[in-house]
Amino acid sequence: MQAKHASVNAELQLDEQAYGQDPIANRETDLYRGEYIMSFVEKWDELIDWDARADSEGQFFIDILRARGKETVLDVATGTGFHSVRLTRAGFNVTSADGSAAMLAKAFENGQKRSMILKTVQADWRWLNRDIQGKYDAIICLGNSFTHLHDEKDRRRALAEFYAALKHDGILILDQRNYDSMLDHGYSNKHKYYYAGEKVKAEPTYIDEGLARFNYSFPDGSEYTLNMCPIRKNYMRRLLSEAGFERVRTYGDFQESYAESEPDFFIHIAEKSSLHLVRWGGATTEDGKQDIREVAETYYDSDDADTFYSHVWGGQDLHIGLYDDSTDIRTASDLTIDEMVKMLPNLNQNATVLDIGSGYGGAMRKVVRETGCSAVCLNISDVQNDTNRHRNIQQGFADKIRVVHGAFEDVPEEAAKFEVVWSQDAILHSDQRQKVLEEVYRVLKPGGYFIFTDPMQADDADPAALKPVYDRLQLNSLGSMRFYREAAQTLGFEVVEQREMTHQLRTHYFRVREGLLAQYDKLRSEGASAEYLDKMSQGLLNWVEAADAGQLSWGIQMFKKPD
Numbered sequence: 001m002q003a004k005h006a007s008v009n010a011e012l013q014l015d016e017q018a019y020g021q022d023p024i025a026n027r028e029t030d031l032y033r034g035e036y037i038m039s040f041v042e043k044w045d046e047l048i049d050w051d052a053r054a055d056s057e058g059q060f061f062i063d064i065l066r067a068r069g070k071e072t073v074l075d076v077a078t079g080t081g082f083h084s085v086r087l088t089r090a091g092f093n094v095t096s097a098d099g100s101a102a103m104l105a106k107a108f109e110n111g112q113k114r115s116m117i118l119k120t121v122q123a124d125w126r127w128l129n130r131d132i133q134g135k136y137d138a139i140i141c142l143g144n145s146f147t148h149l150h151d152e153k154d155r156r157r158a159l160a161e162f163y164a165a166l167k168h169d170g171i172l173i174l175d176q177r178n179y180d181s182m183l184d185h186g187y188s189n190k191h192k193y194y195y196a197g198e199k200v201k202a203e204p205t206y207i208d209e210g211l212a213r214f215n216y217s218f219p220d221g222s223e224y225t226l227n228m229c230p231i232r233k234n235y236m237r238r239l240l241s242e243a244g245f246e247r248v249r250t251y252g253d254f255q256e257s258y259a260e261s262e263p264d265f266f267i268h269i270a271e272k273s274s275l276h277l278v279r280w281g282g283a284t285t286e287d288g289k290q291d292i293r294e295v296a297e298t299y300y301d302s303d304d305a306d307t308f309y310s311h312v313w314g315g316q317d318l319h320i321g322l323y324d325d326s327t328d329i330r331t332a333s334d335l336t337i338d339e340m341v342k343m344l345p346n347l348n349q350n351a352t353v354l355d356i357g358s359g360y361g362g363a364m365r366k367v368v369r370e371t372g373c374s375a376v377c378l379n380i381s382d383v384q385n386d387t388n389r390h391r392n393i394q395q396g397f398a399d400k401i402r403v404v405h406g407a408f409e410d411v412p413e414e415a416a417k418f419e420v421v422w423s424q425d426a427i428l429h430s431d432q433r434q435k436v437l438e439e440v441y442r443v444l445k446p447g448g449y450f451i452f453t454d455p456m457q458a459d460d461a462d463p464a465a466l467k468p469v470y471d472r473l474q475l476n477s478l479g480s481m482r483f484y485r486e487a488a489q490t491l492g493f494e495v496v497e498q499r500e501m502t503h504q505l506r507t508h509y510f511r512v513r514e515g516l517l518a519q520y521d522k523l524r525s526e527g528a529s530a531e532y533l534d535k536m537s538q539g540l541l542n543w544v545e546a547a548d549a550g551q552l553s554w555g556i557q558m559f560k561k562p563d
């Protein structure tokens with residue numbers, strides 16, 4: 001005869017969290033299953049206000065997954081199902097796993113309430129592949145869940161299991177609270193946290209390097225606790241790399257990459273393989289040299305560059321400013337945009353502008369805001385594109401600005417489509433500038449304008465003297481005023497203006513270097529490597545010196561495609 005309750009899951013029957021005599025001493029990885037008792041789980045959704053949480057994270061995860069063409073998602077920390085439900089609704093094929101039976105039961109119920117049958121699997125991460133079948137495009141581990149793992153060997157083991165459950169080009173998205181700031185500066189509750197249900201208080205009651213104990217109190221007087229392991233951001237990034245992930249990108253909070261000095265959460269996006277690097281037709285060119293486009297892509301995708309550019313420029317623009325009326329980099333950068341807008345006779349709400357090498361997209365947001373035009377941002381760095389897309393959503397430009405991943409030597413747009421093609425300080429990265437101009441000519445409408453700036457060499461520069469300048473960006477040449485004039489006229493462009501303003505380039509690189517030196521320690525603490533910063537500082541000095549020696553050139557140029 002079968003036992004009456006043989007199929008009842010004992011965890012669902014627990015009615016009290018049990019930590020033993022000394023709760024602070026309890027730092028076991030297995031603890032979580034006894035912490036998420038059913039009564040706490042029932043309260044959990046009061047704690048995670050689903051609407052507020054959806055508002056605060058926006059489309060972040062959906063966009064990250066879609067932008068990379070991911071379809072099958074394993075949610076390893078399903079909890080009560082918030083992300084599983086959102087992603088299922090957004091069209092992803094989601095499997096919902098969790099180690100806690102109580103959580104999964106609640107997630108299933110939450111799915112049912114929304115007319116979904118979640119595919120739930122109870123699985124502890126340390127033995128994930130025992131319970132999970134197949135390989136996934138993406139794994140998500142969200143809501144600070146990973147920090148339930150108290151032992152380093154469990155963390156390594158879980159990451160190895162995640163890695164194994166991913167396809168060869170799969171990604172892992174894993175978030176964590178900003179424990180660095182709690183450990184270094186104490187806990188502050190000025191921030192809006194994920195778990196910000198109006199009436200629920202969530203706060204740490206104890207913190208040391210090995211334990212962050214949180215207390216959750218509810219309006220009915222009930223209280224629950226969680227013992228978490230306060231792992232630091234850079235330690236987590238190292239674990240991910242050591243687990244075999246080739247590239248790890250860390251966001252501060254949902255939308256902003258490092259824009260906030262003190263984000264509440266870090267979100268790590270770990271790529272199993274950086275295969276995308278060969279997307280441009282092979283990792284090396286026929287003569288065995290590296291494709292220059294990969295150099296630019298890898299450079300701008302790197303954490304070092306992203307940290308540096310976000311801080312020193314404010315993460316909107318990274319182009320040369322006009323310093324006649326201001327010494328501030330941000331203001332001067334805006335003034336260049338203003339000047340270019342003034343020069344264009346056909347920029348109005350009927351125009352569509354293509355920005356090639358658009359970076360974080362600050363220029364197009366400003367141009368669209370001020371003129372009412374529409375815009376397409378084409379850029380090779382997906383790290384910048386992600387930031388660009390999120391800022392567009394955040395600032396209400398999503399329907400006016402489309403962000404496209406691609407190379408400006410091969411523009412993925414139809415011929416004769418744009419009134420204006422725009423570019424700021426990007427074409428220097430190309431070793432096929434002639435091809436870039438051909439593409440610009442092709443996609444412009446008859447009567448359309450190409451307006452751009454580009455750091456160049458002087459017409460009569462000495463390439464040998466420029467070697468230190470080339471080296472910073474692994475270039476072996478730069479354009480020049482003469483080069484652009486000749487190339488443009490050969491293609492049939494009318495050269496409307498070449499306004500030479502090389503002194504602005506000199507001031508700009510000088511100011512950026514000053515900014516770097518002033519913020520050196522901060523940039524280091526944000527994760528930029530000393531090697532990168534020192535090289536950058538020397539590289540910028542090389543540009544300043546080359547400008548002083550009359551070897552460089554910069555200005556605004558405008559060409560017209562005949563009517």
Ligand SMILES: C[S@@+](CC[C@H](N)C(=O)[O-])C[C@H]1O[C@@H](n2cnc3c(N)ncnc32)[C@H](O)[C@@H]1O
Nearest residue numbers: 296317318319357358359380381407408424426
């Ligand atoms: C100095 S940043 C300028 C960014 C932006 N125009 C601004 O003013 O903020 C140069 C940009 O060119 C992009 N880029 C470099 N090579 C590219 C290529 N082959 N195709 C498309 N974008 C490229 C980089 O990703 C980077 O965003």
